[in-house]
Amino acid sequence: MRILLVEDDELLGDGLTTGLTQSGYAIDWLKDGASADQALKSETFDLIVLDLGLPKLSGITVLQNLRSRGTTTPVLILTARESVEDRVKGLDNGADDYLTKPFDLDELCARLRALQRRFSSRAEPTLTHKNIILDPASHTVSLNGEMINVSRREFALLHKLLENSGRVISREHLMQTLYGWGDDVDSNALEVHIHNLRKKFGQDFIQTIRGIGYIVEPNNENTENK
Numbered sequence: 001m002r003i004l005l006v007e008d009d010e011l012l013g014d015g016l017t018t019g020l021t022q023s024g025y026a027i028d029w030l031k032d033g034a035s036a037d038q039a040l041k042s043e044t045f046d047l048i049v050l051d052l053g054l055p056k057l058s059g060i061t062v063l064q065n066l067r068s069r070g071t072t073t074p075v076l077i078l079t080a081r082e083s084v085e086d087r088v089k090g091l092d093n094g095a096d097d098y099l100t101k102p103f104d105l106d107e108l109c110a111r112l113r114a115l116q117r118r119f120s121s122r123a124e125p126t127l128t129h130k131n132i133i134l135d136p137a138s139h140t141v142s143l144n145g146e147m148i149n150v151s152r153r154e155f156a157l158l159h160k161l162l163e164n165s166g167r168v169i170s171r172e173h174l175m176q177t178l179y180g181w182g183d184d185v186d187s188n189a190l191e192v193h194i195h196n197l198r199k200k201f202g203q204d205f206i207q208t209i210r211g212i213g214y215i216v217e218p219n220n221e222n223t224e225n226k
């Protein structure tokens with residue numbers, strides 16, 4: 001999952017980048033509203049963590065511009081404790097949740113998982129695909145009830161594919177999910193991760209759509225329910 005963090009406080013931004021990276025997210029951190037506005041016009045993120053008091057362009061304006069372009073990406077706003085007005089304004093302008101500073105990293109992560117879950121219309125906290133169960137909270141994956149070791153990137157990739165089962169996800173989108181701007185990336189990095197996931201979970205489980213991307217077929221039960 002790739003997060004855009006927009007925060008002008010160096011100390012907080014630095015702490016959040018470290019903490020969220022350790023929690024398995026790919027983070028892109030911007031420190032003013034104008035560059036966030038620019039980035040959101042061209043890049044795809046899974047979640048946005050947005051401070052409201054920002055230099056150059058306010059967080060509210062960034063949010064308004066984002067929603068006026070029709071982008072539905074979940075947004076969590078960060079506000080000062082005393083500013084009830086800001087929180088109301090943020091929510092009314094299309095934010096999905098908020099946290100008041102100072103906050104706990106664990107709570108932020110839990111809220112981000114909840115936003116992701118709601119955004120993908122999933123009721124259960126875990127993702128189940130046939131005999132695979134992925135738990136975003138504990139960061140674990142099991143196959144037939146047995147825990148399987150996966151790397152941070154493999155976990156993120158598997159999460160993305162299961163969250164979108166039945167849909168082809170483009171190579172570019174998957175790369176954006178896995179890596180932030182500062183990351184050093186090999187051109188065949190994605191193929192290596194896919195290869196590893198197939199080795200661990202079965203060869204047929206992720207299908208290659210040549211020239212486009214990858215797909216995990218939906219659970220049969222799900223298809224019948226729809």
Ligand code: CA
Pocket residue numbers: 007008009051052053054
């Ligand atoms: Ca600020």
